[in-house]
Structures are given as structure tokens and as C-alpha cells.
Amino acid sequence: FPSFQEREDIEISSRYWEEEDSITINTYFLIREEENAFNDTVSFIIKDNYIITVRYRELKTFREFVRRLLTNPSIYKTGFHVFSSILEIKIASDSDVLENVSKEISKLGKIVSSGNLDVTETVFESISYYEDLNMTIRESLIDKQRVLSSLLKSYKVPEDVREELRILIKDVNSLIDYTKFNFERLSYLQNTFLGLLNIEQNKVIKIFTVIATIFIPPTLIASIYGMNFENMPELHWQYGYFYALILMFLSASVPIFLFKRKGWL
Template identity: 50%
Template sequence: MIRCFFKNSNKLEVITDLSEFDDNEDKKSKVVWLDMLLPTSEEIVFVEHTFGIDFPTKQESEEIEISSRYWEEDKKIEINSFFLIANDDSAHNETVSFILQGNLLISIRYKELKTFEEFSKRFYYAPREFKNGYYIFSQLLDIRIDADADIIEKLSKDITRLRKHVFTDYTNDDEEMLEKISSFEDLNMNIRENLMDKQR
């Protein structure tokens, strides 16, 4: 699925049918964001042909070394960024690819992410504020960083609670405690990897 955010007068609108952009240079120039969720090969080829941009495959995005997840070439910026997914029983980093070219932002992702849901709420509340792809990208990162901060705060509280429980309740189930410690360590490693990714 592709959501296309484009300028109409002095505000942004969203459409999902991109056929009207065929050979319409004026409309194409007004597009500021293409958000591609689980794109099909046909959708990728269409966007590459229509907007003149080459995309990395999902496997290529995931295999890129941490030190090479950001690069610039020919007035184009390509970024592969981790988005942390933390559930009660597991945590992992999901890679999202971004391409910034001129005022156009393209995002390619293979999972529904709360960051994008939150951005949609902000967009529908005040669509005129999002003037170009750079502004949209910075807002997505702001939302993601706030969410990461909440996860870190919750982890800190959970560790404090577990420590108090260990030293005050001598009937603890050792296996259960080890499972919790292991899950905390797993989350901590994913957070560190996520933060290192953002710093680069």
C-alpha cells in the first residue's frame, strides 16, 4: 500500500491511487511524501519509474552495516533507521528505509508502526504544518525518540521494581526471575543498538 501526501493549494492531502500521476509533471512536483507499507514489486517499480528513484530491497536494507546506514549521493539522502518494537515478552528493531530527494520523502517499511500512526493523527489535526519531506522526516524522528524515551523510562522502573522484589521476597521463583532479567537484558541491547543507529 502507498499513501501519497501532496500539496493542494497551501495544504496537504492524502491519496492512495497514484495512477493520476502518470505523465503529470505538475502533480508529481507537488508530492512531498510517499509512505510505502508492505509494497508489492509492482508498486516499487511504478514509483521508481514515476519518480526516478532506485530503492534498496528489504534484504539489502537489513544487511547494510551500522556504519553505512546513512549516505548521500547526487542530491539524494538515503537512510536505513531502526524503529524499536517492544512488547511485554519480546523486543526487536524493525528497519525502515527513507529516501530524501529535493522536497520529497519516501519511506519503505514492512510492518505497521505506532510512530506512523501517531504522525497520521498529527497530520490530520494540522495538515498545513507539514510543508515538505524534510519536515515530515524530522517529525517522524521526534515521535520515535519520544517513544524510545518512554520505553527506557518503563524499563528503568521495571528493573527497580524487580530489584526490590528480589531483596524483599525470599520465596521468589528463580526461573521466573531469570526470565525477567533475560528479557530486560534483551530489551536493553535493542535500545542500545537503536540509540547508536540514531546517533549515526
């Protein structure tokens, strides 16, 4: 039986090896527990008409296989037939998970397209979650791809099983491409949402810039008059203060008029 270190080692020599009369396979099985997803290694030892599995948790895949086995036991002639069927069930399950991820990404796309920036934190958390889940699925699929490639090179595999494995590896390759497509969609959504945030921030900065520009001329006038001390208009001229206020108002009105004409307000 493979040791714990051999089960967890990611090198292909530790994931698959052949002996004179047996084949040992360590492959990832995607596990989903509530919101968590991770890969757990399941070991298979195939010898003649037998197959031994080493796993440390109950897996839905094996329950489904037992149901199939009891329905039609005659089709499982060797351990290779059993392994092929188990892998087929698991790959179909991974495909369903990928499809659900794709649906959730589509929902995120609608949220991003709505331009609602009140859900910023939720959107980024969701994107991060589905990126991690997609990566976990991809790692599991790539591991199966390597195992299937090694099996197809083995002379021990019966020809009818070999044909099934060829179909499975095509399915796995398609799913790996699908994970790449999901990554591209998530990256696009993230960049789009960041772009919307930047546009909104630029609008805020623009407003503050316009306000600051409008108040610069009145502030300059007030500063100049305030530094005159003895020559301040309001000291020796009855209407000097009102004159300064009108001048400040006009100096602020000119930028406002120009900004409106330019369409900046």
C-alpha cells in the same frame, strides 16, 4: 529503492547515503509484540519536498505522525521536516519503553531486597528478559545516533530542521546513557541475588559441616570399640555398653557446647 540486503546491512555506508538530489536512510524501529521485542529496518528516501518510506508492517509512529500532519500540515514544508517529526515521535516512544523498563527493574530490586529466595527462577528470567530488551532499545538508539550525525553533516538539510536534529541527537545520547544505567542496575541486582543465594547455600553447608563434626567423635569411639572383638567392654562388663553410649554422648556434647559458645549454632 534500497534492496533488502542494503536495508539489513549495519554498516553506516548502507544505513545512510547521499546522491546528487536525494538522501536514503535505513534506520531501526523498535517493535514490541506482546513479550517479544526486536528491531525492524524502515527506509526513508528524501528528495526535495518529498519523502518515501519503505516498511513491511503497520507502525504506531506513522499513525501518530499522520494525526499531527492532519492537525497542522503547513509546518511540514519539506521531506526533512517530515523525517524529523517521525524520528521525534519514535524517540519519544523509545523513551517511554525505557521508562517502563526502569520501573520494572525497580520492582525487581524490591523483590531482591526482600530476600525471598523462593522466586529465584523468576528473578533470573526477568533479569535476562530486561537485559535483552534494554540491548534491543540501545541498538535502535545507537543506529539513530549514527543517522542523525550523518544528517547534521549534510548541506541538504534546512537550517531549522538542523536545529531540531541537534535537539534529537541530544535526546538520543541521553537515552543511550540511560540504557547503560539500566545495564548497571540489572548487573547489580544479579550480583546481589547471587550473593544472597551463596549466603543461603553456605548456611546449608555450614549446618551439614557442624552435624558431621558432632558425629565424628561418637563414630570414632564406636569404631574403636567395635574393632576390639574379644575385648569389647559389653562382653565381660555388665555396664560396658552403657559406658560406651555415655562416652559417645559426652564426645558429641563437647563440640555442641563449643559451637554454641562460638555462636555457630
